[in-house]
Amino acid sequence: MTASQIIFYIISAFILGTAILSVTTRKIFRSAIWLLFSLIGIAGLYFWLEVEFIAAVQIVVYVGGIVVLIIFSLFLTQQAGKEMLKPPILRSIASVLAVLFGFALTYYLIYKNNFQATDRNFDLSVKKIGSQMLETGENGYALPFEVVSILLLAAMVGCIVIAIKSKPEENNG
Amino acid sequence: MADIPISHILFVSTALFFIGMYGLFTRRNMITMLMSVELILNSVNINFVVFNKYMYPDKLDGIFFTIFIITIAAAEAAVAIAIIINLYRSHRSIDVESAEEMKY
Numbered sequence: 001m002t003a004s005q006i007i008f009y010i011i012s013a014f015i016l017g018t019a020i021l022s023v024t025t026r027k028i029f030r031s032a033i034w035l036l037f038s039l040i041g042i043a044g045l046y047f048w049l050e051v052e053f054i055a056a057v058q059i060v061v062y063v064g065g066i067v068v069l070i071i072f073s074l075f076l077t078q079q080a081g082k083e084m085l086k087p088p089i090l091r092s093i094a095s096v097l098a099v100l101f102g103f104a105l106t107y108y109l110i111y112k113n114n115f116q117a118t119d120r121n122f123d124l125s126v127k128k129i130g131s132q133m134l135e136t137g138e139n140g141y142a143l144p145f146e147v148v149s150i151l152l153l154a155a156m157v158g159c160i161v162i163a164i165k166s167k168p169e170e171n172n173g
Numbered sequence: 174m175a176d177i178p179i180s181h182i183l184f185v186s187t188a189l190f191f192i193g194m195y196g197l198f199t200r201r202n203m204i205t206m207l208m209s210v211e212l213i214l215n216s217v218n219i220n221f222v223v224f225n226k227y228m229y230p231d232k233l234d235g236i237f238f239t240i241f242i243i244t245i246a247a248a249e250a251a252v253a254i255a256i257i258i259n260l261y262r263s264h265r266s267i268d269v270e271s272a273e274e275m276k277y
Contacts, residue, residue, distance in 0.1 A: 008177050012185045019189055019212055023196030028205060035208045042215050045185070051222055054239055058218075061243050066211060066250045073254045074204060077261045087199040095198035103191040107184060115179040115228065122230035129240075132233055141237050148244050155248035163255040165262075 008048055015041035026083045028074060036067045053126050182223045189216035203257050203267045207250065214246045 015038055022034035039062045046055035087095075136142045189212055196209030218239045225235025257267050264271050 002176055005176055008181070012181075015185060016188050016192070019192045022212070023192055023200070023205075023209060028202065031205055031208060035211065038212065039215065042219065045219065046222065049222060049226055051226065051236065054218075054222060054236065057240065057243055061247050062211070062215075065247055069250060069254055070204060070208065073257060076258060077204070077267050084200075084202055084205075087201070092199055095195050098198065099191045099195045102194065103187060106187050106191075110180055110183050110187065115183070117179055117227040118230060120230045122226045124233070124236065129233065129236065133237070139232075144237075144241060148241055152244065152248055155252050159251050159255040162252070163258050 004048075008045075011041055011044050011048060015045065026086065028078070028082075028084055029071075032067065032071050032074060035070070036063060039063050039067065050122075051124055053124065053129060179223060179227050183220065186216040186219040186223070189213075189219070201269050203253075203260070203269060206269070207253050207257075211246065211250070214242060218242055 018034045018038040018041060022031050022038055025031050025034060039058065043055045043058040043063070046052075046058055132139060133141050133145055193209045193212035193216065196212065197206055200206050200209065221235040221239045221242070225232065229235070260272055261267050
């Protein structure tokens with residue numbers, strides 16, 4: 001085994017282990033912290049794949065944004081040290097079975113398909129991403145870029161409208 | 174890099190997807206369900222990047238899909254948390270079972 005392979009298996013084991021802990025631990029705050037580690041592991045996997053730009057975006061948006069948002073909302077909505085209820089035993093067994101069968105079927109299909117890597121080189125430069133993102137030609141992504149910017153604006157306004165505290169009636173009159 | 178077959182990387186992403194599904198099936202707390210959804214979206218992102226890098230290296234479409242998925246996941250998490258906080262104000266609980274009156 002080369003060093004690259006060993007690093008890949010270590011990163012994969014880290015991602016899967018922390019993800020399993022994140023969905024099985026009964027303390028909700030620990031669950032959020034395990035999710036944080038799992039997302040960092042995925043960023044490490046992107047670094048291993050040599051797509052540094054995606055790895056940086058992953059760290060900035062997921063680790064720096066979404067997990068912090070989740071932890072804030074945990075503190076706003078409940079006691080972080082409290083244990084969650086155990087799921088009913090029947091539901092746990094049924095879920096494990098469903099997940100195992102689904103995983104076996106999907107991985108069987110992937111294994112049968114036998115994807116082969118091409119030996120052409122992959123060059124990902126930020127300059128290429130940027131120029132293709134704003135190109136209006138055949139391979140350009142200018143329209144999705146604009147649509148996503150509108151979506152972000154709508155999401156921001158929607159969040160404020162949904163979460164705003166409505167004034168009690170007696171203050172108005 | 175080519176010494177790891179693609180199927181091993183796809184094993185990681187498939188396993189991550191079904192771990193997220195397990196969390197979605199067993200949890201009844203809205204925030205933990207949201208965390209499971211994030212895991213599922215991440216496994217999809219790994220797939221896009223791997224297919225783009227190993228099978229279509231002269232294009233960048235998978236990278237763009239990954240970037241757009243990350244953006245939409247951020248917007249989705251923000252809206253979901255706003256809804257959860259609003260629900261907590263009216264029901265004092267973020268359990269999905271306690272919100273079942275919204276069905277009718």
